[in-house]
Amino acid sequence: MTQEATPEVAQGTPRARFHRLRVTAVDRLTDDSVALTFTVPDELREAYRYAPGQHLALRRTADGAEIRRTYSICSAAPADEAPRLLRVGVRLVDGGAFSTYAHKEIAVGDELEVMTPAGRFTLDPAPGHYAAVVGGSGITPVLSIATTLLERTPEARFCLIRSDRTTASTMFLEEVADLKDRYADRFQLVTVLSREEQQAGLASGRLDRERLAELLPALLPVERVAGWFLCGPFGLVQGAERALRGLGVRRDRIHEEIFHVDDGPAPVRPARPGGVSAPAHSTVTAQLDGRSGSWPVQDGESLLETVLRNRPDAPYACKGGVCGTCRAFLVSGSIAMDRNFALEPEETEAGYVLACQSHPTTEKVELDFDR
Incomplete structure (x- = not known):
C-alpha cells in the first residue's frame, strides 16, 4: 500500500497519554x-471519557523492556458524565508477556500505567437496527457498543452473532445474558460454538463466508441494518466482510476491528510495492504535541521507530498495524505501508497512515501526529 500526501485535512482527537490508575x-x-x-481519579475523569468501542493501552516495564498491550473497554459509556470506572477484558495468550502478568500477578490495589482511550471502532448511539459478528475476545468492544446503544436509545435494536470455541471459553457470558433479559424485544443473540454441540440453536462449526452469507439474511433484514460491527480474528472478520459485500451491504456501513492476524493469510503488502525503490537517504519531520523535529531514517526502520528514537512520547500500542494508536497525517512526501488493519478506507483517502507500518519512498516525509 503506497500513499502520497493529500491536501484534505481532518482534525483529529487529542493525543492519548498515560496515567497511573488503581x-x-x-x-x-x-x-x-x-x-x-x-x-x-476525579481530576482525570474528563481525560478518560470514551466512546463505546474504544480501547486502552496498558504499559509495564519488565527486565528493562517496555511492554504495551491494547485492551477494549467492555462497559457502557456514561451518557452525561465522565467515567469513574474503566473495565477491560484480557484474554490469556500463549507466551503473552502482558496477558500472563495480568492473569497471574495483577491484584486489587495495584497501580498500572493506562493510556487514555483511543480507537475509531465506535458507534454514536442513534435509532436504527444494528448488528455485530464477533469471535472470541472480539465481544469486548461490541459489549460496550451494544449496551450503550440499548440503554440510551429506546428506538434501537441490536443483533449479536458471536462465535466461540466452547461455552466454558465464552467471555462475558453473564453480561450478554443480562442484555438479553433486559432488552428481550430489542436484543437478538445468536451463538455458534466451533468445538461443542449445543442442545438448541445453530449447529457447531466455524462461521466462514459461505455460512454467514446463508445465515445473515435468515436472521435479520440485512439491507435495513444501519451499521455492522465485525470484531475478532482476521479470518472471521474477513469472511464476514466478504459475506456482507456479497449481500449488497455498502462498505461505509461495515466497521471492523481485528484482534488477531495469525489465523489466516493476512494481506501483508511489501514495504515498497510495485517496484518503488527506497531512497538512499530519507528524513522524517514529525509534529508531535506542538513541537516539530526532523531526523534521518535508518535502514529498514519504520517511521514510528525513527520518531521514537528521538521522541519516546510518540503514541503507539501494538506496532502491528492493528490498533491504530500511531495514526498520523501525511503532510508531504510519499510512504509505503506494510499492512493496515486499523484505518478505514476514508481515513487513508483523507491522508492518514499508520506510522508503525510506514516506510519512506521519498527523501523527505512529513507527519503530523496532532491532527
Whole structure:
C-alpha cells in the first residue's frame, strides 16, 4: 500500500497519554480470561471519557523492556458524565508477556500505567437496527457498543452473532445474558460454538463466508441494518466482510476491528510495492504535541521507530498495524505501508497512515501526529 500526501485535512482527537490508575477489581471470566476494573481519579475523569468501542493501552516495564498491550473497554459509556470506572477484558495468550502478568500477578490495589482511550471502532448511539459478528475476545468492544446503544436509545435494536470455541471459553457470558433479559424485544443473540454441540440453536462449526452469507439474511433484514460491527480474528472478520459485500451491504456501513492476524493469510503488502525503490537517504519531520523535529531514517526502520528514537512520547500500542494508536497525517512526501488493519478506507483517502507500518519512498516525509 503506497500513499502520497493529500491536501484534505481532518482534525483529529487529542493525543492519548498515560496515567497511573488503581486496580479495584480483578474478575475471572473464564479459565483464560479476566476483567480488570480501574478507578479514575476525579481530576482525570474528563481525560478518560470514551466512546463505546474504544480501547486502552496498558504499559509495564519488565527486565528493562517496555511492554504495551491494547485492551477494549467492555462497559457502557456514561451518557452525561465522565467515567469513574474503566473495565477491560484480557484474554490469556500463549507466551503473552502482558496477558500472563495480568492473569497471574495483577491484584486489587495495584497501580498500572493506562493510556487514555483511543480507537475509531465506535458507534454514536442513534435509532436504527444494528448488528455485530464477533469471535472470541472480539465481544469486548461490541459489549460496550451494544449496551450503550440499548440503554440510551429506546428506538434501537441490536443483533449479536458471536462465535466461540466452547461455552466454558465464552467471555462475558453473564453480561450478554443480562442484555438479553433486559432488552428481550430489542436484543437478538445468536451463538455458534466451533468445538461443542449445543442442545438448541445453530449447529457447531466455524462461521466462514459461505455460512454467514446463508445465515445473515435468515436472521435479520440485512439491507435495513444501519451499521455492522465485525470484531475478532482476521479470518472471521474477513469472511464476514466478504459475506456482507456479497449481500449488497455498502462498505461505509461495515466497521471492523481485528484482534488477531495469525489465523489466516493476512494481506501483508511489501514495504515498497510495485517496484518503488527506497531512497538512499530519507528524513522524517514529525509534529508531535506542538513541537516539530526532523531526523534521518535508518535502514529498514519504520517511521514510528525513527520518531521514537528521538521522541519516546510518540503514541503507539501494538506496532502491528492493528490498533491504530500511531495514526498520523501525511503532510508531504510519499510512504509505503506494510499492512493496515486499523484505518478505514476514508481515513487513508483523507491522508492518514499508520506510522508503525510506514516506510519512506521519498527523501523527505512529513507527519503530523496532532491532527
